[in-house]
Amino acid sequence: MNLAWRDIRHNLGRFVMTCAGLGLLLAVVMSMIGIYRGIVVDALTIARAPETDIWVVEAKSRGPFAEASRIPGDTRAAIARISGVEAAGALTYQTIEAGVRGRTARLYVIGYKQGAPGGPPVMVEGRHIARSHYELVADRSAGLEIGERIRLGRTTFEVVGLTSQQVNSGGDPAVYITLADAQKLQFDLDPAAARIQLARGGSPASRETVNTVVARLAPFADADTVAASIRQWKHLGAITQTEQEAILSQSLVDRARRQIGMFTGLLLTVSAVIIALIIYTMTMEKIRHIATLKLIGAPDSRIVGMIVQQALALGLIGFALGAALIFNIKDFFPRRVILEADNVLLLGGVVTLVCLLSSALGVRVALKADPATALGG
Amino acid sequence: MIETSRPDTRPIVEVRNVSKHFGEGETRVDALRDVSLDVRPGEVIALLGPSGSGKSTLLNVIGCITEPSEGKLTLEGDTVYDGRWLRDDLRKLRLEKIGFIFQSHNLLPFLDATDNVAIALDLAHVPRADARKRAIELLDYLEIGHRKSALPAKLSGGEAQRVAIARALANKPRIILADEPTAALDSKRAGIVMDLLRKLAREQQAAIIAVTHDEKIFDRFDRIYMLRDGRLESESAAVASA
Structure with missing residues (x-):
């Protein structure tokens, strides 16, 4: 029984909206990377022509x-x-x-x-x-x-x-x-x-x-x-x-590269903080259920798995939505936005890593949850 | 105590001289003081006492959630605590030996009634099809089979509590710990739930230990213990009939 999926399905609307919000943020990250690649390619285009x-x-x-x-x-x-x-x-x-x-x-x-x-x-x-x-x-x-x-x-x-x-x-x-x-x-x-x-x-x-x-x-x-x-x-x-x-x-x-690189790093940090807060909030909302699961014998791995799976689902669905969005609107930017497969895949890897690290906060809270809290005072 | 014919009268739960204190020195609080208690198969006992008297601590100690400071705890003849925990995997022990019933049912809101019961079997690695089959059997036994696909939010308080009881029974534990099992129910439904627990205790030769303040259901217990300042002070005779 996949508890992560069942929980997502139960709150599907909210989960989709959260993914969409994260997707918009990641779309901005991708657009910044695409703009940077565009600047480099534009600069080289005239020299290569x-x-x-x-x-x-x-x-x-x-x-x-x-x-x-x-x-x-x-x-x-x-x-x-x-x-x-x-x-x-x-x-x-x-x-x-x-x-x-x-x-x-x-x-x-x-x-x-x-x-x-x-x-x-x-x-x-x-x-x-x-x-x-x-x-x-x-x-x-x-x-x-x-x-x-x-x-x-x-x-x-x-x-x-x-x-x-x-x-x-x-x-x-x-x-x-x-x-x-x-x-x-x-x-x-x-x-x-x-x-x-x-x-x-x-x-x-x-x-x-x-x-x-x-x-x-x-x-x-x-x-x-x-x-x-x-x-x-x-x-x-x-x-x-x-x-x-x-x-x-x-x-x-170089200056544009560093400027955009810094902004992209900042956006990724903001994304990481937001993912961490979302996962933390999602975990805190379930803390009594997690305590109940621990009380009735759920191993820590099952609870950690639920949180990590939800974090990954959130990040990867958000990433997919963001990528779909930016691929569809990139031609409307005033400057060229170039999304190269390796850059997009690298960002996907970074998002996955960020999700895993961000979920650590939720995992820590879940592992510290006292089964006795399920029984009450 | 009412004597009933039982095939096995050896205690399932043996609590011997258990004490539990929190903190040290001036901040030390003695939650349990030299508590001894035996519960035999088929018995339904109540723990009463004012707030802070140690009822929940005793329940947590028997449930292997809270480590005693001293004493001995034996469950189904298996000594699990004697100055220290003697079992490494208390989670597995809880899964196999103990069923928990909560004051506010604590059903998982994202699982329907069947899966809320099946989750306990799932954790014990019972195949999914078998787990669901057993869950539905339990729901039918508790006369709530018609609500097997309902989410907890759609169940009434009594229905939810019966699903919670089914979950507690899923792995056929012989020790059931109930924390205010009828607190959220009206007197009629509280009576129904307690009758159900008594029936289960008799039929499955399980020991049921409940913390309660609900005077309306006192007559459903075989023995009633009063806890005061961490001491098990008195034991009143049961008024229930089998």
């Missing part, structure tokens, strides 16, 4: 994501000529705010050289940029549609294609334009400012600047060797793809 092996940046810079980097535009041609480099692309990155259908949207503008690494990796709708100017491919999360026109800086672009899952570490959707357009957008002065500069005897600022050059290597080439040879140019730095990903995950999102 060019499918490159080496990032050439300004000397002593950890750019172009963690630090600013500006290098001459002709660097791409020089890099492309290095032995072992299969292809090289010049890229610019900048975040701008643009008006989209009456609202202000933050966009992560990526300028790339057509035909070279660094363009939109996948097209889910429309086509790649075909013309040299005024065309744009946007991430679907920007909310733009094919054929829509959008003004960036002083130039109006037409959306010709949509890509997906391309956002920066801040969650801003990426839009791709040609390198020339991006350089104009990033480096051209406002006409009034340009006139003042000319009047003061200055020369027009050069647009021939990029933030980075990415190099895709031939299969036989060693990334570290090629990077070392690039570093011989004193004005350039070279970061391998592995180093770039380490910079992004350890440096750029």
Whole structure:
């Protein structure tokens, strides 16, 4: 006779409501883990999109994501000529705010050289940029549609294609334009400012600047060797793809990771306290029945089993409800929420452990219950 | 004491010079002082006394719940306490030898009447089907079989107490300890319950020891003991008929 199940069935409504409450709490824990994974993946997505092996940046810079980097535009041609480099692309990155259908949207503008690494990796709708100017491919999360026109800086672009899952570490959707357009957008002065500069005897600022050059290597080439040879140019730095990903995950999102990690830990602690209190309360409500069971000969193992089973049922049903909830609503979050099976299973394990530890409080009370209390004074 | 013909007149419960005190020095409280008592098969005895006189302590000592400070306790010829507990597993001893009936029935609210009885058999590792069969037989015997599927909350006080009695009898114990078994019942139902206990005592040659204050049922006991300040002071003659 399973006393735990019979007790749950007797108070099914209350038990389900308790599980639902715990499920909501665990859904928040899971969403925090998913948001963290989303931040890491988002940060890495842009770095992985060019499918490159080496990032050439300004000397002593950890750019172009963690630090600013500006290098001459002709660097791409020089890099492309290095032995072992299969292809090289010049890229610019900048975040701008643009008006989209009456609202202000933050966009992560990526300028790339057509035909070279660094363009939109996948097209889910429309086509790649075909013309040299005024065309744009946007991430679907920007909310733009094919054929829509959008003004960036002083130039109006037409959306010709949509890509997906391309956002920066801040969650801003990426839009791709040609390198020339991006350089104009990033480096051209406002006409009034340009006139003042000319009047003061200055020369027009050069647009021939990029933030980075990415190099895709031939299969036989060693990334570290090629990077070392690039570093011989004193004005350039070279970061391998592995180093770039380490910079992004350890440096750029480190604070967010620690922040979310701390919050998740806090939520797990709160969950543990709540589970412990629920189990304790459930045990205290049954203390006379537990005393009766002990009096009529129930072994401690039977009573401990009842409490532990109820604690596990509470935790695991709450976890299942929480997981079902978060899996169904994760796409409605403003930022990407990524729930990976191993993370969810790990949390399930943690919840199980928390339930076992939390039930210890109830078990302690139950084991201390004096059978004589069943008989009364 | 009424002498009735009994196949075995050796005491089932033998309490010899049992004392129990709590605390030491100035805070010492003597709950039982040199108490001796024999209860034979088929006997139904009552323990009376004012609050704090030691009735419940004596019941707890006989039920192997509270360890005496000194003395000797023998149950069914098996000495279980003689200056110290002589049995390691008192839980098993209670399960096998003693049935408990409580003042407020103490049925498990999440089990129906049948399972409230069957739980005692379940704890003794009786297979579930056999346990339920025996439970239903007991409920029928106590004329409450028609309520076998009812939860305790749906039972009247008298019905619940009969289910509790069935649970106490499930493992066929020969010692039944009852703590105010009729306190929650009206006089009519109290009489019915006591008649039932007397019938059980006779038919199963069990010893029943009840703590009670209920004067209406005094005539149902073979012997009545008065406890005062931990001493078993007097024994009144029984007025019950077999």
